[in-house]
Amino acid sequence: MLERKLLKERTQVTFVLPADIPPGAVSVVGDFNGWKPGAHTLEPRGDGKRAVTVALPAKGVHPFRYLAAGDHWFDDDHADGHDGANGLLHT
Template sequence: MLRKRRLDEPGKVEVTFELPPTFWADEIYVVGEFNDWNRQANPMDHLRDGSWSLTLVLNADCEYEFRYLIDGRDWMGDPEADTHRPNEHGADNSVVSTD
């Protein structure tokens, strides 16, 4: 799930990426255009209730493709993303829009 909040700072939007506690994993990363697809730049926090969360500040009025990387080997999209786009690996990237 994605939650978005426009910030007082012009041109910036706070985006929170969330996954429910049903994901059994040791680590989950959010990987996408906003971090040049760096597999280790943005780890999600594993919260006490078992859910996963990461908040990033992104540029407003943009679209960013992303995916979740689970335990360094399994890629997953976000079914609740704003939209999806096919990638070169035969899967779909999730898209978050900050407009």
């Protein structure tokens, strides 16, 4: 799930997943972090889910995917679209 908060010239995007599906560590990777695994690792939050928040430039399109333990790549069903291999996030 994607949560968004519009700021002046940025969009604060929170990437949200269930606490244990998939099990183990999960990070979100995309053009906004140079596709670097572990740069934005989802952490537990009070509602029983895990999340990470990233501030992105407004009015842009950002490809992204999730990377879980065991080199398991997967997409977000709530992405704004797909470019074939990646989910797309419109800010």
